[in-house]
Amino acid sequence: MVQLFKSAKPKKTNNKPYQVKIESLDNQARGVARHKGKVVFVEGALPNETVLVQNIADKKQFTEAKLHKIIQASNDRVQAECKWYAQCGGCQLQHLNTNAQIDEKQKFVAGLLGKVGLHALNWQPALQGQATYYRNRSRLATWYEGKQDYLHVGFRQRKSKKIVEIDSCLIMPQAFQGVLSELPQALNKLQGKKHLGHIEFNHVGETPIMLIKTNEQLSIHDQQILTNFAASNKVNLYILDAADELIDLSVHQLKSSELYYPLEALKIHYNLTDFVQVNHQMNQAMVQQAIDWLAASKEDTILDMFCGSGNFALPLAKMAQYVLGIEGSDEAVQQAKRNAQLNNLTNVEFQQMDLAKTDSLQQIDWLKYNKMILDPSREGAFGICQSSANWHASKVLYVACDANSLMRDSAELVSHGYHIEKIGLIDMFPHTAHVETMALFSK
Numbered sequence: 001m002v003q004l005f006k007s008a009k010p011k012k013t014n015n016k017p018y019q020v021k022i023e024s025l026d027n028q029a030r031g032v033a034r035h036k037g038k039v040v041f042v043e044g045a046l047p048n049e050t051v052l053v054q055n056i057a058d059k060k061q062f063t064e065a066k067l068h069k070i071i072q073a074s075n076d077r078v079q080a081e082c083k084w085y086a087q088c089g090g091c092q093l094q095h096l097n098t099n100a101q102i103d104e105k106q107k108f109v110a111g112l113l114g115k116v117g118l119h120a121l122n123w124q125p126a127l128q129g130q131a132t133y134y135r136n137r138s139r140l141a142t143w144y145e146g147k148q149d150y151l152h153v154g155f156r157q158r159k160s161k162k163i164v165e166i167d168s169c170l171i172m173p174q175a176f177q178g179v180l181s182e183l184p185q186a187l188n189k190l191q192g193k194k195h196l197g198h199i200e201f202n203h204v205g206e207t208p209i210m211l212i213k214t215n216e217q218l219s220i221h222d223q224q225i226l227t228n229f230a231a232s233n234k235v236n237l238y239i240l241d242a243a244d245e246l247i248d249l250s251v252h253q254l255k256s257s258e259l260y261y262p263l264e265a266l267k268i269h270y271n272l273t274d275f276v277q278v279n280h281q282m283n284q285a286m287v288q289q290a291i292d293w294l295a296a297s298k299e300d301t302i303l304d305m306f307c308g309s310g311n312f313a314l315p316l317a318k319m320a321q322y323v324l325g326i327e328g329s330d331e332a333v334q335q336a337k338r339n340a341q342l343n344n345l346t347n348v349e350f351q352q353m354d355l356a357k358t359d360s361l362q363q364i365d366w367l368k369y370n371k372m373i374l375d376p377s378r379e380g381a382f383g384i385c386q387s388s389a390n391w392h393a394s395k396v397l398y399v400a401c402d403a404n405s406l407m408r409d410s411a412e413l414v415s416h417g418y419h420i421e422k423i424g425l426i427d428m429f430p431h432t433a434h435v436e437t438m439a440l441f442s443k
């Protein structure tokens with residue numbers, strides 16, 4: 001008999017609302033509950049809340065559910081201030097008061113570290129600052145809709161590639177609020193609008209800057225529209241072309257010597273396309289805390305890994321005998337060297353190295369340094385921590401923007417004789433799910 005192919009019947013998702021009690025938040029700031037032995041993730045629900053939820057996706061290991069009704073609200077629940085909050089994917093925690101955001105993030109990190117046996121840690125008060133208009137660098141997405149001949153510009157919607165066309169933002173600096181409301185109209189006047197990529201907003205230094213990525217050269221007509229837009233909104237504007245060259249369209253062009261931020265009585269110059277900490281106020285507090293926790297002194301020889309343009313290395317050089325900064329981006333290394341010169345620091349050097357490569361790590365003289373900083377990207381620094389049995393450093397300051405990487409790397413450091421002397425959160429990204437943690441390891 002001929003066997004006809006039958007596609008598997010889609011598994012029915014039970015849509016009946018059911019009640020759960022939220023226990024904690026996950027790394028995307030979703031409420032986490034347990035129901036019939038399975039973990040349930042609920043966007044928008046908060047710890048200690050009793051809620052009715054409906055399944056969206058019922059997987060083998062976990063369930064994703066949507067919030068149907070709040071039965072018992074958390075005392076920490078607040079009304080989100082931003083009118084775009086319900087749709088915009090930029091923030092995830094505006095419905096929780098800012099102190100409780102810190103508490104929940106700390107519980108989240110403590111929970112992860114507990115999983116690798118690191119309990120009862122010496123938690124220090126979190127570094128906290130301004131919770132609104134703090135984000136000195138942001139990136140908006142664009143999407144050209146051919147049928148309508150319309151360029152959408154804004155943040156991505158939650159769990160979607162679609163764009164929410166915001167005309168204000170609670171976390172971007174005040175200097176950009178007027179720009180946001182006029183930007184879609186201005187960009188839609190461009191002949192080459194369909195060639196535009198992302199748009200970066202940068203207020204790291206004194207001048208607000210916009211940087212527009214394009215895949216094709218813009219006509220003189222388009223360039224003139226952008227120059228006028230920038231002038232009337234008092235921002236400097238650059239095009240980042242297909243070859244990643246910057247074209248300055250500002251009326252009053254900035255000199256590279258004007259692109260800097262002040263830090264510990266130094267001027268840290270930066271490239272517009274390199275990494276810079278996004279929250280200036282918190283960055284200042286973080287660097288100050290790094291100096292304090294490391295108790296940097298003239299006896300110290302410090303290794304700063306993932307050093308960028310010298311954000312930690314340069315202030316530390318003022319305190320220490322010698323600092324070496326290592327960084328993967330050649331542009332950032334060149335900038336860091338210029339920064340040392342411009343700030344008259346002669347006891348700090350910078351080296352370009354890919355720290356993900358074993359051969360690079362073999363070149364480092366681990367016995368030379370008595371203190372170290374690790375400030376990696378989200379992937380963390382596992383390969384480096386694997387070599388920690390050879391380190392001479394008695395203090396290692398780890399700055400983590402990913403709590404899972406911190407958990408994995410902490411376990412590695414501890415297995416090689418280090419312990420966490422102290423640990424604390426830095427409220428670098430209020431209202432979002434991102435967590436920044438500083439941990440001081442000693443041996």
Ligand SMILES: C[S@@+](CC[C@H](N)C(=O)[O-])C[C@H]1O[C@@H](n2cnc3c(N)ncnc32)[C@H](O)[C@@H]1O
Pocket residue numbers: 275276277306307308309310311312326327328329332353354355356357375376377401
């Ligand atoms: C979180 S940022 C920290 C930068 C700097 N410490 C600061 O505070 O501005 C991480 C840095 O690691 C660098 N990086 C990422 N992967 C790297 C790798 N495999 N090797 C060396 N550097 C890397 C990035 O270029 C970036 O500058």
